[in-house]
Amino acid sequence: MLKIDHLSKRYGETMAVDDLDFEVTPGVVTGFLGPNGSGKSTTMRVIIGLDRPTHGRATINGKTYDEFKAPLREVGALLDAKALDPSRSARNHLRALATANRIPIKRVDEVLEFVGVASVAHKKVGGFSLGMSQRLGIASALLGDPGILLFDEPVNGLDPEGIRWIRDFFRSLAKEGRTVFVSSHLMSEMAVSADQIIVIGRGKFITSGTVAELTANATGTVYVRCADATRLGEVLGALEGVCEPANEQGLNVSGLSSDQVGEAALSAGIAIYELTPQRASLEDVFMSLTADSLEYGHHDAGVAP
Amino acid sequence: MSDSPTLVDTTRSEMLKFRTVRATFIGLATLVVLTIGLAVLITIVIRTNWNQRSLADKLAFDPVATSLAGIFFAQFAVGVMGARFITAEYASGAIRTTLTAVPRRVHLVLAKAIVLLVTFFVVSEAVVFAAFITGQSIYRSGHLPSVSLADSTVLRAVIMAGIYLTLLTLIGFGLGLILRTTSVTISVYVTILLIIPIIVNFLPSSWQDHITKYLPSNLGESMLSQTPSVRSFAWGTAALLLAIYCAVIVAVGAVTLVRRDA
Ligand SMILES: Nc1ncnc2c1ncn2[C@@H]1O[C@H](COP(=O)(O)OP(=O)(O)OP(=O)(O)O)[C@@H](O)[C@H]1O
């Protein structure tokens, strides 16, 4: 069990992580979602003891990372696949890690084989492509057969086949009862690879739940076309709905359900010609959840990224 | 999987890392070439010009120190190697992987220090003995005064030369822990060994007598010296002082590593 306990991390003026408090449960893939600069990597660095928290702590089965004498047997982490000595071979890199944690050396060849880099195991990692480095990073994470796995933006640099492979792989790790915690800044990626999602923005917790829950909770807009759009707009405005004219007779209403809009129109005696709930897409949900917390967001909404 | 890893496992892991990069062997080869090569060069130059020397020069001739003078060049090679053993990890980011495997940071410093201490003690001693023997045989071939290891003060001086190089490797390592970047570390290291002695030279001579003998390079000369002068420390005191510098710098480095984010 991975527990983030009122964790904060400040770098100078920047509050990179601000009182995060959640648990990551075994047996499912948990997504850690947030826009760029929202504190995902910082949280992961604190979990594995690279950075000291300013407040709070992160614990693994009740202990902080640096309390483990053989941490690779408890937690496997892939944070930065390129953070390797470029002049050492892949196999020697893993041998050094295995030695430090008393992991049998035969395990090195097993994991190299498993991630598909056995054929280049004797080559210097400096020459590896990002995808190959990612695979080697996954091999290091698996080396100690840990119960908890952390991956920071693992699909970066992988080709579509690699992405599918890694998704299936996360699922199988979770099925074996492990805790799998995967970060991403892409909702669409999380939607297909994670069972449970934790959303953060500017270092703060925003929400958590399954993909279905997150989409259900976020009310989409309602399109309504009626006999008197101006008056309906006033009526709905009084109910705290936000109306935007869509065309001469139509309004896009947010903040109210289609039922509420229909009932309000009936009691105001305005004839309705059309009433359509517009379902929020996953990206819409993510955008609306994190809109207030964008660090490096595209504020000019008209420009598609 | 077996029981908990200990300092022995961390040290074995660091030793494996040390010997699985080519830079290690290039560095060690530089140490060998500088120390033995300069012994050959210096002793041949002295042998060639021996007859032009004045009597006073001939009496002041130190066959031990001249054959070991290469260590004052090799000290830069070992310092850089000691520094790079940690700064190269910062440069590539590999330090984060290392600390993930070994979160007990003092452990990590000890393991790395042990690897450097053992390797550089063995290699440096082998190299200084080779330099000494080569130098003496060159002197003997020119019928110059030469000395043998049977003389215990000579044997001591040669051993001290190897210890000097070993301690300087660790000083480079400690500075690397504190400063993290290879270039900055090397600049500071060179400043300590070369620039500070030059600055001290400009101080009033009454001050110089108090300061100069404490400088690392002067401690090295004292460690090799057979006949201590009043202006310098005896070999034992000099070795102890240098070892204390080294321990302090590495300890400050360990504290820095523990305190700061990786
Ligand atoms: N070592 C550091 N020193 C100073 N500021 C930092 C440091 N590391 C992160 N930050 C700042 O902390 C905030 C969170 O950064 P972090 O890398 O954790 O975000 P992230 O969610 O991983 O972003 P991304 O999706 O871009 O990877 C950012 O504002 C970043 O600039």
Ligand SMILES: [Mg+2]
């Ligand atoms: Mg990140």
